[in-house]
Amino acid sequence: xxxxxxxxxxxxxxxxxxxxxxxxxxxxxxxxxxxxxxxxxxxxxxxxxxxxxxxxxxxxxxxxxxxxxxxxxxxxxxxxxxxxxxxxxxxxxxxxxxxxxxxxxxxxxxxxxxxxxxxxxxxxxxxxxxxxxxxxxxxxxxxxxxxxxxxxxxxxxxxxxxxxxxxxxxxxxxxxxxxxxxxxxxxxxxxxxxxxxxxxxxxxxxxxxxxxxxxxxxxxxxxxxxxxxxxxxxxxxxxxxxxxxxxxxxxxxxxxxxxxxxxxxxxxxxxxxxxxxxxxxxxxxxxxxxxxxxxxxxxxxxxxxxxxxxxxxxxxxxxxxxxxxxxxxxxxxxxxxxx
Amino acid sequence: xxxxxxxxxxxxxxxxxxxxxxxxxxxxxxxxxxxxxxxxxxxxxxxxxxxxxxxxxxxxxxxxxxxxxxxxxxxxxxxxxxxxxxxxxxxxxxxxxxxxxxxxxxxxxxxxxxxxxxxxxxxxxxxxxxxxxxxxxxxxxxxxxxxxxxxxxxxxxxxxxxxxxxxxxxxxxxxxxxxxxxxxxxxxxxxxxxxxxxxxxxxxxxxxxxxxxxxxxxxxxxxxxxxxxxxxxxxxxxxxxxxxxxxxxxxxxxxxxxxxxxxxxxxxxxxxxxxxxxxxxxxxxxxxxxxxxxxxxxxxxxxxxxxxxxxxxxxxxxxxxxxxxxxxxxxxxxxxxxxxxxxxxxxxxxxxxxxxxxxxxxxxxxxxxxxxxxxxxxxxxxxxxxxxxxxxxxxxxxxxxxxxxxxxxxxxxxxxxxxxxxxxxxxxxxxxxxxxxxxxxxxxxxxxxxxxxxxxxxxxxxxxxxxxxxxxxxxxxxxxxxxxxxxxxxxxxxxxxxxxxxxxxxxxxxxxxxxxxxxxxxxxxxxxxxxxxxxxxxxxx
Numbered sequence: 029x030x031x032x033x034x035x036x037x038x039x040x041x042x043x044x045x046x047x048x049x050x051x052x053x054x055x056x057x058x059x060x061x062x063x064x065x066x067x068x069x070x071x072x073x074x075x076x077x078x079x080x081x082x083x084x085x086x087x088x089x090x091x092x093x094x095x096x097x098x099x100x101x102x103x104x105x106x107x108x109x110x111x112x113x114x115x116x117x118x119x120x121x122x123x124x125x126x127x128x129x130x131x132x133x134x135x136x137x138x139x140x141x142x143x144x145x146x147x148x149x150x151x152x153x154x155x156x157x158x159x160x161x162x163x164x165x166x167x168x169x170x171x172x173x174x175x176x177x178x179x180x181x182x183x184x185x186x187x188x189x190x191x192x193x194x195x196x197x198x199x200x201x202x203x204x205x206x207x208x209x210x211x212x213x214x215x216x217x218x219x220x221x222x223x224x225x226x227x228x229x230x231x232x233x234x235x236x237x238x239x240x241x242x243x244x245x246x247x248x249x250x251x252x253x254x255x256x257x258x259x260x261x262x263x264x265x266x267x268x269x270x271x272x273x274x275x276x277x278x279x280x281x282x283x284x285x286x287x288x289x290x291x292x293x294x295x296x297x298x299x300x301x302x303x304x305x306x307x308x309x310x311x312x313x314x315x316x317x318x319x320x321x322x323x324x325x326x327x328x329x330x331x332x333x334x335x336x337x338x339x340x341x342x343x344x345x346x347x348x349x350x351x352x353x354x355x356x357x358x359x360x361x362x363x364x365x366x367x
Numbered sequence: 368x369x370x371x372x373x374x375x376x377x378x379x380x381x382x383x384x385x386x387x388x389x390x391x392x393x394x395x396x397x398x399x400x401x402x403x404x405x406x407x408x409x410x411x412x413x414x415x416x417x418x419x420x421x422x423x424x425x426x427x428x429x430x431x432x433x434x435x436x437x438x439x440x441x442x443x444x445x446x447x448x449x450x451x452x453x454x455x456x457x458x459x460x461x462x463x464x465x466x467x468x469x470x471x472x473x474x475x476x477x478x479x480x481x482x483x484x485x486x487x488x489x490x491x492x493x494x495x496x497x498x499x500x501x502x503x504x505x506x507x508x509x510x511x512x513x514x515x516x517x518x519x520x521x522x523x524x525x526x527x528x529x530x531x532x533x534x535x536x537x538x539x540x541x542x543x544x545x546x547x548x549x550x551x552x553x554x555x556x557x558x559x560x561x562x563x564x565x566x567x568x569x570x571x572x573x574x575x576x577x578x579x580x581x582x583x584x585x586x587x588x589x590x591x592x593x594x595x596x597x598x599x600x601x602x603x604x605x606x607x608x609x610x611x612x613x614x615x616x617x618x619x620x621x622x623x624x625x626x627x628x629x630x631x632x633x634x635x636x637x638x639x640x641x642x643x644x645x646x647x648x649x650x651x652x653x654x655x656x657x658x659x660x661x662x663x664x665x666x667x668x669x670x671x672x673x674x675x676x677x678x679x680x681x682x683x684x685x686x687x688x689x690x691x692x693x694x695x696x697x698x699x700x701x702x703x704x705x706x707x708x709x710x711x712x713x714x715x716x717x718x719x720x721x722x723x724x725x726x727x728x729x730x731x732x733x734x735x736x737x738x739x740x741x742x743x744x745x746x747x748x749x750x751x752x753x754x755x756x757x758x759x760x761x762x763x764x765x766x767x768x769x770x771x772x773x774x775x776x777x778x779x780x781x782x783x784x785x786x787x788x789x790x791x792x793x794x795x796x797x798x799x800x801x802x803x804x805x806x807x808x809x810x811x812x813x814x815x816x817x818x819x820x821x822x823x824x825x826x827x828x829x830x831x832x833x834x835x836x837x838x839x840x841x842x843x844x845x846x847x848x849x850x851x852x853x854x855x856x857x858x859x860x861x862x863x864x865x866x867x868x869x870x871x872x873x874x875x876x877x878x879x880x881x882x883x884x885x886x887x888x889x890x891x892x893x894x895x896x897x898x899x900x901x902x903x904x905x906x907x908x
Contacts, residue, residue: 060773061780064816070411070797072490073815082540111569112404112553121568177609185613192619193610198396198601308607313571321570326773 029354033347040343044336048100051335052093060326066109083109083328096332106329110321115333118318123337124208125195126307126314130299133234137241138292142285144242145249149284150276152254160246167243173305176236180309183232191229193311196222233310237303241295245288252284286356293349297342301334391904393598395621395878398611399892401570401604406552407524408480411487413796414604416522417624417892418573421600423524423558424582426455426474427517429887433701433801434842435518439469439525439559439582443517445840450512457503461582463527464556464563471505477525478507480547488522491797491807514840518799521887527557561895562600573602583895594879594898608632615642615873618908621899622878624892626870633688636873641907643874646689647884647891649697649867650792651804654738654750655820656861657789659782662734662763667725669860672736672788674718675757678711681749682866693867695853696804697795700886702846706857706864715760722761735764739778739786742769747790750865754788782822789820792868796888801849806833809856821861829855877903 063079064071071079084092099106105115148160183190195210196202202210203217211230214222256262257280265275303316315337322330354361400414407423410416419425428438439458446452461469475497481489494510509516531548534555539546548557556564559582562575577598579585585596605611606625612632614620616639628636636642656663656672663669682690692698694706708714727734738754740747751767758765768786770778779785797803807813810833811824824830832852839845872891880897883890890896 058773059770059777061777064776065773067411067486069817070488070490070814071486075485075490078485110403112409112549113569180610180613185617192613192617198603198619199392199394309610311603311605311607311610313568324772 029351033351036343036347036350040340040347043343044339047339048097048332048336049093051332052096053089055326055328055331056089056092058326062109062326062328065325065327066112096329105333108322108327108330110325110327110330115329118330119315119333119337120208122313122315122318125210125312126300126303126316128209128211129230129233129307129312129314130237130296130303132230133237133241133299134292134296136234137238137245137295140238141242141245142249142281142288144246145288146253146276146281146284148246149250149253149257150280152250157250160250164243164247167239168247170239171305172236172240172303173309175239176233176306176309179232179236190232191225193309195229195312196226200225233306233312236306236309237299241292241299244295245291248291249284249288252287253280256280256284282356286353289352289356290349293345294342297338297345300341301338391877391901391908393595393899393901394601395597395599395894395897395899396601396603396619397622397624397894398603398605398614398620399624400606402567402573402602403569404553405556405564405567405573406549407477407487407526407558408484408489408547409486409549409553413794413888415487416796416889418602419522419524420560420889420893421562421575421895422556422560422564423526424461424560426520426523426525429521429798429800429885429890431883431885433846434799435521439474440520445514446506450514450516450838450840451509453507453509453516454500455505455507455517457505458582459503461559462580463530463559464578465527465530466580467527467529469525469527469559470502471499472502473528474505474525475499476528476531478505478523480526480531480544481523483541483544484547484549488797491519492516492523512838514838514845515799515802515836518802521798521889524558524560526552530557561893571604573600575600575602581895585895587898589882590898591879591900593900593902595901597894597897597899600894615875618875620875622872622874622897624870624872626872628871628873630684630688633871641876643876643878644688645872645874645881646869647872647881648795648886648888649689649693649699649869650794651693651697652746652750652790652792652865652868654754654788654790654863654865655785656863657782657785657787658821658823658859658861660785660787662725662727662736663787665725665727666860667721668727671718671721671725671761671763672754672758673860673863674708674714674721675761676754676863676865677713677757678865679713681753685866688871689869690866693864695856695864696801696849697867697886700795700800700804702801702849704850704853706853707860713757715757718761722763731762735766736788737786738765738767738788738790739775740767740769740790741775742771744769746868750790751788776817779817779820785820785822789817791817791820793818794870794888795886798887800887801845802836805849805852805856806837809833809861823859823861826855826859875904875907877901877907 063076063083063085067075067079080086084095096106108115108118111118144160148157151157180192184192203213203219203222206213206216210226211223214226262280265279301316301319303314304320307314307317319334322334399417402414402418404410404415405418405422407419410419424439426438426440427435430436439461440455441458443453443455446454457469457471457474463469478495478497482492482495496508498506500506534548534551535545536550537545541547553569554567561578561581563578564573564575566574577596608627608629611620611623615623636644656669658664692711694703696703722728738751740751748769755765755767779789797807808818810830813819832848836845836848839848877900878897879900881891882896885891
């Protein structure tokens, strides 16, 4: 197992290197002047030229990449020309906010998606299956930001059942930052009230992000359940009179959620970079918004760092998914160990 | 008896508790554009300036009549009548947020830092050497004469030398001064302004509390009996107006100072008795016409555009919110002169006459004018589409395209790559404002780029007059020159001005202000100029 993980991590390094080269050059050929963006509108031509020199923008691309790589190996991702802070400081600031939100969203989509998928699959062609199908199609077809605006309007503004925007009420002072996870930091600070408030603030944005994934994962689980129910071993178990609950949870669920787990992993990484609109609607100070701001302001160092973080997330989540699948399916485990 | 006491105590507790619950907090949540840095030597855009006017004090203050008035500096003069040597006398007893007194040493240090770093708003100043004359007098020596120098100092915010030196990070780009405290000042303040920063997450949130010892004091003169200074500011930086509307209507937002509202949202705000709208400064919607590429290289063709455009159609429903006529200056700026077309209406007859005089008159079918706007800005696209429809009536094709901002702004770096027409909003954000709308936009040594995307610098009379405005120290005489300049510039039809777009500050009814109206970004957002009515806030809750 350790060899497998080591191999995968080594392969990931190559992927990240390739990604860094690609995005480094793409970011530089994109239209726009990063020096001008860094200095603001009223900068003189001389000021812009001086900053171009400071940023090595007049050097050939390979030389620029050399400087960037050299700094990266020293743990320095450069300075953001937009926030004027080290990019690492920005990432530490923004990643936990998005990570906390999408973890919550993934948890919701995993639970609700699995339950609806199993029920729809087990009671296939029943009214429950039909309802689940209808709701799923609606969920898949509705963009997250539309769900976000709808939920915000109904539950926050009209019914006043849920808090509105942000990670905490605006006038509330956040707990001292330790992990960057608002709920966790509140608990560490001994503020259960703050933790609960932070959790309440996550409900609507997390549901907005989760809806589409609930629908997708529910459909995949349902298909898988239906497929596995037709297999011989299930028929044998049925013939032997095994209880329905035991049949579902012990023999049917495990092999049926393998495709869903794979999709869940991809969804998680996807959310990391695509939560932008929901973060906008809920004023969520997250990584996804930071990424889009970097693109719009031609913030070269931030763009490269953001893409690397997303690439790294994909690589790590895929590795984690592979490990989970190996535990779920012994045949894959044995094959991997054999190879 | 005992029971009576008990009931009394319980009632007192209940009343006290209710009082605690219902007492309106003296805090204002304000939405502005993202404040990236709080360092006055780096702050450059108007949103940074909004923060500057709260945390720092400029050496001189923009005045409602145009020009500047005393602030940190009580007086100034050009030594020996030479505009390269200026002497400023400082107000005594001004305190920094640390409690230390502001002296000439701080001002000279701040100017040296400003010029050495060469960022933010320092560009228009050129090279300046600062020397201390005595504790409250400082001299500035310029590399070239400038009669406008005092006016440019409305964007010069002195910092506390001792605090800056103590927080310098070494090594840095500035020798012994390391990073010149750039990192520290991004998230801390060293100023004398009406508010003190308590927390700053760049681009996200800035918290500040009232500076009780602010040198201009906190007089309640001119304010209502229940209107008191705002104790705590929370400046958030959001751009999604649907969310902001939700926040405003639910009472989570007290004041919005960007004014990006849509028409239906403005109508909702206007009809809500608990909300109000304040209009302070406007932005000049400007469509540059590139004089170096065909077909807009022909003056008659440009004039045809000017007359063909239907000004009424785009302004229409916005008129009640203040959108209307504008020109080279904003209409509420002293010295504003209306320019052609007058009356401000579409005149197709005149447009046809001009078109007939142009060198493209005989081959209009082959002519195509390209109009670029910043992708995503609907109101800019509306102007382009209106012009497209108007020019079609003359048989001229106008192509309307909206590339994203980085591409759009990069196009305007040279005359050859600048499209025929480009549209921008110019807020009064540079000091002095009159110079910004003239010299910076029509002089060969102006700001270039998007500020001069007409690329016309051939009229020596205009250039000489622009030079003379910078050499004239008498505000009245300078204003006369500006009045003469506007029609001269307009004669070349380098731009058309669809309308002025007022920035409407939406606020809760219990927020009052601004007390003073100045056509300049910054003073209107200075929260010393605003008050909160806590009694009304409690009632509205």
